[in-house]
Amino acid sequence: MNSIEAEVMSPCVKQCKISSDSGLCVGCLRTIDEITVWSKADRGFKLVILEKIETRKLKKFTVAS
Numbered sequence: 001m002n003s004i005e006a007e008v009m010s011p012c013v014k015q016c017k018i019s020s021d022s023g024l025c026v027g028c029l030r031t032i033d034e035i036t037v038w039s040k041a042d043r044g045f046k047l048v049i050l051e052k053i054e055t056r057k058l059k060k061f062t063v064a065s
Contacts, residue, residue: 006043007043008043008046008047008050010028010038011028011029011030011049011050011053012027012028012035013027013028014027015027015028016028018032024056028053029053029056029057029060030049030053034049034052
């Protein structure tokens with residue numbers, strides 16, 4: 001795997017605000033802890049965070065429907 005394949009892009013969409021209700025960023029759906037560790041996290045941990053975000057998206061849009 002080369003360095004480009006190993007890089008996991010940040011899910012940040014530049015709409016940074018932590019919801020007081022959920023504790024999640026309204027833009028990327030990460031917790032403040034996930035945002036804080038992102039730049040230091042290894043590829044595996046970043047992929048775990050991305051999986052959590054996908055689960056949160058599903059819950060958010062299922063509840064909102």
